[in-house]
Amino acid sequence: MKIPRCKGAKDLTSQEMNRFRHTENVFRSCCSSWGYGEIRTPTLEYLHLFTSAGTLSPEMLGRVYSFLDWDGWSGERVVLRPDGTIPAARLYVENIPDKPLARLYYVENMFSFEGTGEQSRERWQCGVELIGGAEPDGDAELIMLALEIMGKLGISPVNLELSHMGFLKALAHDLGLGGEESFQNLKQILTNDTALDTLKKPQEVKRFLKMLSDLKGKKAGFLDNLKGMLPEDLSATKPYLDNMVRITGLLDSIEQEYWIGFTPAESFEYYTGMVFRFYSSGRLLGQGGRYDELIPLVGGKDIPASGFALSMDNITPLVKVPEKAKRILLTAESPEAEGSQDIFQVAAQLRRQGYILEMDMGTGSSSAPLEDRWLVTLKETGETPLLQLVDKKTGAERKDITPDELLSHLSSL
Amino acid sequence: MSLKLALPKGDLQSQTAAFLDKAGFAYEHYHESSRSYRPKSETFPGLFTKVFHEKDIAIQVAVGNYDVAICGLDWIKELLTKYQSDAVVKVRDLGYGQRDLYLVTSRFSDLHSVEDVKAREGVVRIVTEYPNLAEAFALKRRLRNFRIMPVWGATDAYPPEHADLSLVAAGSDEELRSKDLIPIARILSSNAWLIANKNSMEQKDISSLLTPFCGTEPVPAAEDEISVSSINTEEKFESSLFSDGTVALALADGHQQSHTSKFLKNAGIKTKGYRDPPPTRRPIVEMDGVSAKIIRPQDMPMQVANGNFDLAITGRDWLRNQLHQFPSSPVEGIIDLGFGWVRIVVAVHNDMPVETTADLKKLLETDKIPGLRIAAEYTNIADKYARDNHLSPYKVIPTWGASEAFLPEDADVLIENTETGRTLAKNNLKIIETLFESTGCLIANSTSLTDPNKSGRMNTLIDKIKQGMSSE
Numbered sequence: 001m002k003i004p005r006c007k008g009a010k011d012l013t014s015q016e017m018n019r020f021r022h023t024e025n026v027f028r029s030c031c032s033s034w035g036y037g038e039i040r041t042p043t044l045e046y047l048h049l050f051t052s053a054g055t056l057s058p059e060m061l062g063r064v065y066s067f068l069d070w071d072g073w074s075g076e077r078v079v080l081r082p083d084g085t086i087p088a089a090r091l092y093v094e095n096i097p098d099k100p101l102a103r104l105y106y107v108e109n110m111f112s113f114e115g116t117g118e119q120s121r122e123r124w125q126c127g128v129e130l131i132g133g134a135e136p137d138g139d140a141e142l143i144m145l146a147l148e149i150m151g152k153l154g155i156s157p158v159n160l161e162l163s164h165m166g167f168l169k170a171l172a173h174d175l176g177l178g179g180e181e182s183f184q185n186l187k188q189i190l191t192n193d194t195a196l197d198t199l200k201k202p203q204e205v206k207r208f209l210k211m212l213s214d215l216k217g218k219k220a221g222f223l224d225n226l227k228g229m230l231p232e233d234l235s236a237t238k239p240y241l242d243n244m245v246r247i248t249g250l251l252d253s254i255e256q257e258y259w260i261g262f263t264p265a266e267s268f269e270y271y272t273g274m275v276f277r278f279y280s281s282g283r284l285l286g287q288g289g290r291y292d293e294l295i296p297l298v299g300g301k302d303i304p305a306s307g308f309a310l311s312m313d314n315i316t317p318l319v320k321v322p323e324k325a326k327r328i329l330l331t332a333e334s335p336e337a338e339g340s341q342d343i344f345q346v347a348a349q350l351r352r353q354g355y356i357l358e359m360d361m362g363t364g365s366s367s368a369p370l371e372d373r374w375l376v377t378l379k380e381t382g383e384t385p386l387l388q389l390v391d392k393k394t395g396a397e398r399k400d401i402t403p404d405e406l407l408s409h410l411s412s413l
Numbered sequence: 414m415s416l417k418l419a420l421p422k423g424d425l426q427s428q429t430a431a432f433l434d435k436a437g438f439a440y441e442h443y444h445e446s447s448r449s450y451r452p453k454s455e456t457f458p459g460l461f462t463k464v465f466h467e468k469d470i471a472i473q474v475a476v477g478n479y480d481v482a483i484c485g486l487d488w489i490k491e492l493l494t495k496y497q498s499d500a501v502v503k504v505r506d507l508g509y510g511q512r513d514l515y516l517v518t519s520r521f522s523d524l525h526s527v528e529d530v531k532a533r534e535g536v537v538r539i540v541t542e543y544p545n546l547a548e549a550f551a552l553k554r555r556l557r558n559f560r561i562m563p564v565w566g567a568t569d570a571y572p573p574e575h576a577d578l579s580l581v582a583a584g585s586d587e588e589l590r591s592k593d594l595i596p597i598a599r600i601l602s603s604n605a606w607l608i609a610n611k612n613s614m615e616q617k618d619i620s621s622l623l624t625p626f627c628g629t630e631p632v633p634a635a636e637d638e639i640s641v642s643s644i645n646t647e648e649k650f651e652s653s654l655f656s657d658g659t660v661a662l663a664l665a666d667g668h669q670q671s672h673t674s675k676f677l678k679n680a681g682i683k684t685k686g687y688r689d690p691p692p693t694r695r696p697i698v699e700m701d702g703v704s705a706k707i708i709r710p711q712d713m714p715m716q717v718a719n720g721n722f723d724l725a726i727t728g729r730d731w732l733r734n735q736l737h738q739f740p741s742s743p744v745e746g747i748i749d750l751g752f753g754w755v756r757i758v759v760a761v762h763n764d765m766p767v768e769t770t771a772d773l774k775k776l777l778e779t780d781k782i783p784g785l786r787i788a789a790e791y792t793n794i795a796d797k798y799a800r801d802n803h804l805s806p807y808k809v810i811p812t813w814g815a816s817e818a819f820l821p822e823d824a825d826v827l828i829e830n831t832e833t834g835r836t837l838a839k840n841n842l843k844i845i846e847t848l849f850e851s852t853g854c855l856i857a858n859s860t861s862l863t864d865p866n867k868s869g870r871m872n873t874l875i876d877k878i879k880q881g882m883s884s885e
Contacts, residue, residue, distance in 0.1 A: 001780070003806075048536075048557070048559075051551075051552075051556065051557055052557045052558050054555055054557055058555065062548075062549065062552055068738075068739075070738075070739060071739060071741050071742075072739060073715060073718035073719050073735070073739040073742040073743075073744075074560070074718075074719045074720075075538070075560040075561065075562050075719060076560065077560070077561075115497055
C-alpha cells in the first residue's frame with residue numbers, strides 16, 4: 001500500500017537539496033565573515049515562551065502545533081517552534097545574558113498550520129539576530145548582510161522595502177485605534193479607501209493617511225516631506241520619522257536603493273522600529289527589523305536588538321548552483337568485470353583525481369543521469385585494464401584506453 | 414439515495430424531539446427516556462438516523478458520515494475554532510436550546526474581571542469541557558501564560574483552588590451564581606442549529622430533509638460569532654475557603670457515587686453532602702485537614718498527577734488510560750477497592766468476520782478494509798492496543814458516551830468497559846478480546862505521599878480505607 005506524505009509536508013529531492021545546501025553554505029559563509037556565530041535552538045519550546053512575549057498575533061498563535069508532551073500531566077503545552085527570533089532571544093537570555101553584543105545566526109525549520117495543505121507547514125529559514133546593536137548602524141548592517149547573501153546566491157534584482165513599526169504603532173495610537181485589534185484596524189485604513197473615508201478624523205489627517213498609502217518614497221527626502229506635512233493630531237509619530245531619516249540617510253550615502261511603504265507587516269508584532277523586506281520577481285524572500293523590547297519581554301535586560309530571516313522556500317528556487325566536479329558513470333561490459341577488483345581500482349583512481357564517480361551496479365543507469373558528463377565502460381580486466389570513454393555532451397568516443405590514458409585525456413579537456 | 418441525519422442525546426434531546434415532532438418527522442423512539450440509537454421516522458422511512466452525544470455530532474458531519482444534523486452552536490464552534498473546516502455548513506438557527514458560554518470565577522477568587530485575568534502574574538488555569546474555545550479566548554485576550562485543563566465535566570467544582578477560571582455553559586447568570594460562580598465574560602450565545610455536510614449540500618439532493626426545518630416558524634438568529642463581552646459584576650468576593658496543607662480528596666460523581674459512598678461508610682469515614690441533598694460539589698469529610706470535591710472519575714488521574722488533588726477514588730481503567738499518555742505521571746494506584754468491577758474489552762459488530770485481534774490484523778493485511786476506525790472513551794488505551802498489535806493503518810475516534818452506537822457505520826472496533834456484556838450484545842456487538850479488568854481504586858499523588866505536611870493525614874485516610882477493605 002502506498003503511503004503518502006503528510007498533508008502540508010514537503011519532500012526535498014537531491015536536486016532541491018543541492019540548492020538548499022548551497023544556499024545554506026553561502027549564508028553561513030557570509031554570516032561568519034561578518035562575525036556572526038551559529039546557534040541552534042530546540043524544535044520544541046514551551047507554548048508560554050511565545051504567549052508570554054505577547055508578540056505573536058492571536059492568528060499566528062492559533063496556528064501553532066501545540067500538544068502535551070509525555071510528561072505533560074501538568075497541562076504545560078509544548079509547541080513545534082513557530083518562529084526563530086523568540087527562541088534566539090530566549091537562548092541569549094539563558095546562556096549569554098551579559099554579552100553586550102551578540103551576533104547570532106541559525107538555519108532552522110519553523111512550523112505553522114496552513115489549512116489548504118498546498119503550502120508547506122514546515123518552513124526553513126536562514127535567520128540572523130544582532131543583539132546589542134543600536135540603530136541606525138545595526139539596521140544598516142543587517143540590510144547590507146542580507147543583500148550580500150542574496151547577491152552571492154546570484155539573485156538579481158532584489159528590491160528593498162522599508163517601513164517602521166514604531167511609526168505605525170504611534171500612528172495607531174494617535175488615531176485612537178487602541179486595543180487588541182488596533183493593528184488590523186490600521187491596516188484596513190491604510191489599504192482600504194472606504195475604511196479611510198469613514199474614519200472620523202479631520203480632513204488633513206485623512207489626506208496625510210492617503211499619502212502614506214499611495215506614495216512610495218525612494219529617498220530620505222520623502223520622509224522630510226512627510227514631516228513637513230505632519231498634522232498636529234499625529235505629532236507623536238515624528239520621532240519615528242526622524243529615526244527613519246537617519247537610517248535611510250545612511251542607505252542613501254552608500255547608494256543603496258529602496259522604497260518606503262507603510263503597510264503593517266503581518267503577524268510579527270515584536271518589531272518596534274525599522275522593518276525591511278526583500279523581494280525579487282514579486283516574491284517575498286525575507287524580512288526583518290528592530291525589536292528593542294523583545295529581550296526584556298523574555299526575561300532579559302533592556303538591550304536593543306534587530307534581525308532578519310530569509311525564506312529558504314522562496315529563495316532556493318531562484319538560486320543558481322555553480323557547477324560541481326564532473327560526474328562519471330562507470331559500468332562494466334561483462335558480469336565478471338562487474339564484481340572485479342579492477343573496476344574498484346579504476347573507480348578509486350578517478351575519485352582521487354576529484355571526479356564524482358558512480359558505479360551503475362549492473363543497472364546501466366545512474367542516480368543522476370542528466371548530470372553525468374562521461375560514461376566509462378570497463379571492457380577488459382587484467383594487468384592493464386582497458387576502458388571505453390563516451391562524452392555524453394558531445395558524443396565523442398575513445399576506445400581501448402588504459403586508466404592512465406583516460407585520466408590524461410580527461411585532464412586535457 | 415439514502416440520507417443520514419445525526420441527532421443529539423442529552424440536554425437538547427427533549428426539545429429536539431418536540432421540534433422534530435412539530436416538523437412532522439414522527440419519530441417513535443427519539444425522546445428523553447428512549448435508549449434507541451437508531452430511531453426511525455415514520456414520515457421518512459428511507460432516512461437513517463443516529464443519536465450521538467452532542468460533542469460528537471459536528472465532527473461526524475465534518476467528516477461526511479452524516480448529511481444533516483442538529484447540534485448546539487457551542488459544540489460546532491468548539492470544533493471549527495480549532496479545525497477551520499468549511500465542510501460544515503450552518504443551515505439555520507432552530508431557536509431553542511438556548512445556553513450561553515460564560516467565563517466564570519469563583520465567589521472566593523481574587524480575579525474579578527477579564528482585566529484582572531490579563532493582569533495576573535503567573536499561570537492562569539482555565540478548566541473546561543470546551544478546550545478549543547478556551548484557548549481561542551486566551552489567545553484573543555492575549556493572556557501571557559495560561560493553561561487549559563480539558564475535563565469531562567464538573568467544571569464548576571474547580572475554581573478557585575484548582576483552577577482560576579472555568580469556561581462553562583449555562584442557561585443564565587443566576588444558574589451560575591447559585592453554584593458560587595461569578596460570570597466575568599460571555600464568550601458565546603448558543604442555540605440548537607441545523608448543520609449540513611458541504612459535499613452533501615453541493616452534490617446530493619437533501620432538500621426533502623431540509624424543507625421540514627425551513628417550514629417551521631422563523632426565529633431570530635442567535636449571535637453566531639465568538640465575542641468576548643465583559644460582564645461587570647459587583648458581586649462580593651470572599652477569601653478562599655481552602656488553606657494550604659489541606660489534603661484534597663476527589664470523590665466521583667455519576668454511577669460510581671453510590672459505590673464510593675457505601676464504601677466510605679463501611680470504612681468509617683463519615684461524609685456530609687456526598688449523596689444527601691442539597692447537591693454540592695464540596696461535601697464535608699469528617700476528618701481533620703481533609704477537604705473533598707466531587708469531580709468526574711475520568712478526570713481524577715490527571716487532576717491527582719498535576720497536584721490539584723492528593724487522593725482520589727476512581728477506576729483502575731482511568732488510571733491506566735492516564736499512564737498510557739503520560740507514563741511518568743506522579744500518580745499511583747494505592748489500593749484496588751473491589752467495587753465497580755468491569756472488563757475493558759475489544760468489541761466488533763457481529764457481522765464482522767473476526768473472532769480475535771489476530772483476525773483483525775489479517776483483515777487489514779488483506780486490504781479487506783482500508784483502515785481501522787477504533788471508537789473509544791479510553792483513547793490512550795485504544796491507541797496502545799492498536800500499536801501493540803500492529804493494526805495498521807488505524808484511527809482512534811474519541812467518543813463521549815454512547816460509544817456502542819458508533820458500530821458498524823461510523824467505527825469498526827470499540828474499546829469499552831462492560832460488566833455483563835449485555836449492552837454490547839443488545840447492540841449486536843461481540844467481544845473479541847478482554848484487555849484487562851478494572852475496579853474502583855484509590856490513587857495518590859506520589860509527591861504528596863512524601864510531603865511531611867500531608868503524608869500523616871494521607872496515611873491515616875489510606876489506613877481507614879484499608880480497614881474498610883478488610884471489613885467488606
